[in-house]
Amino acid sequence: MPLFNHLKEYRSRLGINQTELGKLAGVSRQTISLIERGDYSPSVTLALKLAKLCQVTVEDIFVYEEDEEE
Amino acid sequence: MKTRKSNSYMKTGMYLLIGALAGGVLGAGAYMILSSWGQGFEGTAAQLYSGLQASILPVLAVLLVLSVLAGEITCRKMKEITVQLPEAEDEESDRLEYEEEKWGALSLNLNIISQVLCIIILSAGYSSNYLDSSEAARNGFLYACAVFVICMVYDSFWQIRYVKLIQLGHPEKTADPSSRNFQKKWLESCDEAEREVIYQSAYKAYAMMGKLVPVLLVVTMLANLFFNTGMLAVVMVAVIWLAVTMTYTCSCVTLKEEKALMK
Numbered sequence: 001m002p003l004f005n006h007l008k009e010y011r012s013r014l015g016i017n018q019t020e021l022g023k024l025a026g027v028s029r030q031t032i033s034l035i036e037r038g039d040y041s042p043s044v045t046l047a048l049k050l051a052k053l054c055q056v057t058v059e060d061i062f063v064y065e066e067d068e069e070e
Numbered sequence: 071m072k073t074r075k076s077n078s079y080m081k082t083g084m085y086l087l088i089g090a091l092a093g094g095v096l097g098a099g100a101y102m103i104l105s106s107w108g109q110g111f112e113g114t115a116a117q118l119y120s121g122l123q124a125s126i127l128p129v130l131a132v133l134l135v136l137s138v139l140a141g142e143i144t145c146r147k148m149k150e151i152t153v154q155l156p157e158a159e160d161e162e163s164d165r166l167e168y169e170e171e172k173w174g175a176l177s178l179n180l181n182i183i184s185q186v187l188c189i190i191i192l193s194a195g196y197s198s199n200y201l202d203s204s205e206a207a208r209n210g211f212l213y214a215c216a217v218f219v220i221c222m223v224y225d226s227f228w229q230i231r232y233v234k235l236i237q238l239g240h241p242e243k244t245a246d247p248s249s250r251n252f253q254k255k256w257l258e259s260c261d262e263a264e265r266e267v268i269y270q271s272a273y274k275a276y277a278m279m280g281k282l283v284p285v286l287l288v289v290t291m292l293a294n295l296f297f298n299t300g301m302l303a304v305v306m307v308a309v310i311w312l313a314v315t316m317t318y319t320c321s322c323v324t325l326k327e328e329k330a331l332m333k
Contacts, residue, residue, distance in 0.1 A: 018160045028240065030167050031263035033160065040263045 002065045008036045010054035010061060025049050104296055122194045127210050129191050130217040137184040137221055141228045144177030145235065152239035170239065177232065185225050192218045276318055283311040
């Protein structure tokens with residue numbers, strides 16, 4: 001899926017690690033790691049939660065880039 | 071641009087024809103082999119079976135020792151990993167969690183293999199013909215039952231230890247492994263990414279069952295045809311097939327009903 005994200009940057013700005021962000025968002029550390037690596041696309045609810053925690057909009061964190069063929 | 075449509079009926083027809091031909095060749099081959107060496111096969115099978123019946127106790131004892139060894143080694147390894155997890159950095163945690171998953175899967179598989187083998191070995195002596203054959207057979211089987219029970223108790227307790235070890239590294243997972251609602255509570259304690267892995271794996275297991283069960287049905291039918299194993303095995307496999315398919319389809323309908331009609 002052509003979904004990229006800047007979660008790692010925003011998390012670094014908050015000065016917290018994956019475990020702490022996971023706890024705040026109510027998910028496991030592994031899920032945060034998967035999202036940061038682009039291996040998992042979160043649900044809308046989780047994306048909104050993460051954006052709220054990072055004090056930015058969802059579009060700031062998650063970027064949808066359409067395929068060139070589309 | 072026109073795309074070439076594949077003819078599903080033709081393809082399926084071809085598969086069925088190939089299957090029928092393969093079945094015919096296999097059946098004819100098996101018939102020829104059995105009519106030539108059938109008595110030899112039956113004699114060898116009977117010898118193997120009686121050999122197995124005579125060695126139920128030592129085989130179960132070896133299985134118990136191997137189960138305990140495998141269980142303790144894997145538990146130790148998992149404990150090492152889970153102890154490191156809370157203190158590990160993000161990148162190190164990724165590696166450790168993968169190791170945890172890998173060792174967990176290996177140890178759980180070994181545990182199930184041990185249980186299945188114990189049941190198969192014990193069932194070799196679980197026949198009135200064998201038990202009525204001699205006093206020694208009855209005594210040996212009694213001791214074998216004791217070893218079997220020890221093995222099962224160890225394996226069951228090991229599963230509780232396994233869950234507790236995972237909970238040590240992941241305190242958010244609070245489901246009680248001795249509870250009847252364990253699976254439900256465990257799933258509830260998983261987050262969305264973990265659930266996706268579970269759902270995908272469950273669907274893969276369902277798809278695998280769909281392929282394996284028909285093969286098992288054919289094998290049990292052929293076994294009944296050539297070795298008179300009885301039709302109970304055929305019925306059992308058929309029941310499993312029905313149960314799995316109906317559980318899946320009923321669950322799909324229920325979920326759709328909840329989401330579409332009830333709102």
